[in-house]
Amino acid sequence: MAVVPPNSQQEMRRRNLSRVLYAVAGAGPVSRASIAGRIGLTRASVSTLVEELLRAGFLVELGPGRSGGVGRPGNALALTGLGPCGLGAEIGVDHLTVCAVDLGGRVRARIGDETPNGEAGPDSVLRxxxxLVDRVTTEAGAAGLRPAGLAVAVPGLVTRSSANVVRAPNLGWYDTDLGARLGGPGASLPLTVENEANFAALAELWLAGEGSARRDFIHVSAEVGIGAGVVIDGELLRGTRGFAGELGHVPxxxxxxxxxxxGSGCLEQYAGEAALLRAAGIAVRGAGGRTAALARLRARASDGDEAALRALRRAGRALGIALAGAANLLDPRAVLLGGALTGLAPWLLPALEGELRQxxxxxxxxxxxxxxxVGSDAPSLGAAHSVVRTVLNDPLPYAVAH
Incomplete structure (x- = not known):
């Protein structure tokens, strides 16, 4: 006779509570009957689960809504705008961003800091x-939210399932443990640290919309460096140590x-922001720094400046060469350009696509x-949503105490 695991009923209940929450998250305000149709449980089972989630403070009733079938409309259900939220942060070479996202996916607080981080050292940056985490936590608390965790996106290699940044050369960080250095409210929260390109790719996977069929893609993001998040069959490819996706260092x-x-001849030396600006003869200086310099690059390209166009063609070819190798190895359906590459896409794409075809x-x-x-906030949004999904996956540990 088969042995039944002792916690199988509890695990099934936990899984079904999670399925109900994801059904509400994916459909917006929705009735119990519609949830039952979506997840394949009986209406009675769904009603029991919904009542538990209402008592625990994860769902709210909005009044009569469409049931998805015949009969009287049921009360529409939505995820609460109160209670647990996810904190997401991005450490960029020249900026910091922190945001709070509620269970419904709404950004409820966001603060940015445009101070360069490259020469400041990890202790100063993390202070x-x-x-910023303290300020966002306070703002979220005023809106009735409490952080369930903090996730931080960094431009470097992060050891899998750890908070240790092994190498972030554009920050000058090596073997930097964020868990040991973060103070304030962040120090008391569950902490996740991940490469920024990976969080950006997850944001694309989770937030691009119900109509997006992309579950196999390479998401390329660029600032000073270039990183790639690889999603295969809806799952992020992290690699054995967590170091997958270092496209910028493909020769x-x-x-x-x-x-x-x-190394020598890395993609970053041809298509990274610094390389692009240098090749176009544009210096980073004065108010606006890198952002203003990139705006000048776009303006010159629009005006037909040959140095700008030549630099962008060279970068597009280099991206195409690196991505062709990745495409031959991984067979993705799509390549998505993020970060600074989005604003330069009109001039990068012809050469990039030509190399891919060839x-x-x-x-x-x-x-x-x-x-x-998703846009430039993809790393911090992916980070925040990773915390939200931790709550949706197993909600009861985050329930409101009664």
Missing amino acids: RLSS VQPDGPRCACG RTTTPGNVPEVAVSA
């Missing part, structure tokens, strides 16, 4: 990040210029190339 010209990683092994199945639907 400023802790201050596209083995005898090319030296890179901060120690170099991919199946010419009739070249990956679609498109601009990210």
Whole structure:
């Protein structure tokens, strides 16, 4: 006779509570009957689960809504705008961002700091990040929210299932444990640290909308460096140690210029922001810094400036060479450009797509190339939503005490 695991009933209940929450999250205000139809449980079972989630403070009733079938409309259910929320942060080379996202996916607080971080050192940067987390936590608390965790996106290699940044060369960080350095409210919260490109890719997967069929794609994001988040069959590819996706350090010209990683001819040396601006003859200086310099690059390209166009063509070709290798290895449906690449896409895409067509092994199945639907906040949003999904996956530990 088969042995039944002792916690099988509790596990099934936990899973079904999670399924109800995800059904409400995916459908917006929805009735009990519609939830039952979506997740394949009886209406009686769904009603029991819904009542438990209402008592625990995860759902609210909004009044009569469509039932999805015949008969009287049932009360529409929505995720609460109070209670647990996710805190997401991004540490960029020249900015910090912290946001709070509620269970319904709404950004309820956001603070940014445009101070350069490259030469400040980890202790100084993390003190400023802790201050921002404190301010966002206070603002979220005033709106009736309490953080369930903090997730931080960083531009570097992060050991899998740890808070240790092994290497972030554009920050000058090596073997930096964020858990040991974060103070304030962040120190008392469950902490997740992940590469910024991975969180950006997860934001694309989770937030691009119900109509998006993309579950196999490479999301490329660029600031000073270039990273890629790889999603295969709806799952993030992290690699054995958590280091997958270092597209910026794929060599596209083995005898090319030296890179901060120690290699030569890396993609970053041709398509990273610093390389692009340098090749176009644009200096980063004065008010606005890098953002203003990129705006000048776009303006010059729009005006037909040959140096700007030549730099962008070179970057597009380098991206295409690196991505063709990744496409041949991974066979994604799409390549999505994020970060600074979004604003430069009109000039990058012709050369990039040309290299993909020439170099991919199946010419009739070249990956679609498109601009990210989420935008520049993708890393911090992906981080915050990762915390929200932790709550939705197992809600009862975060229930309101009665």
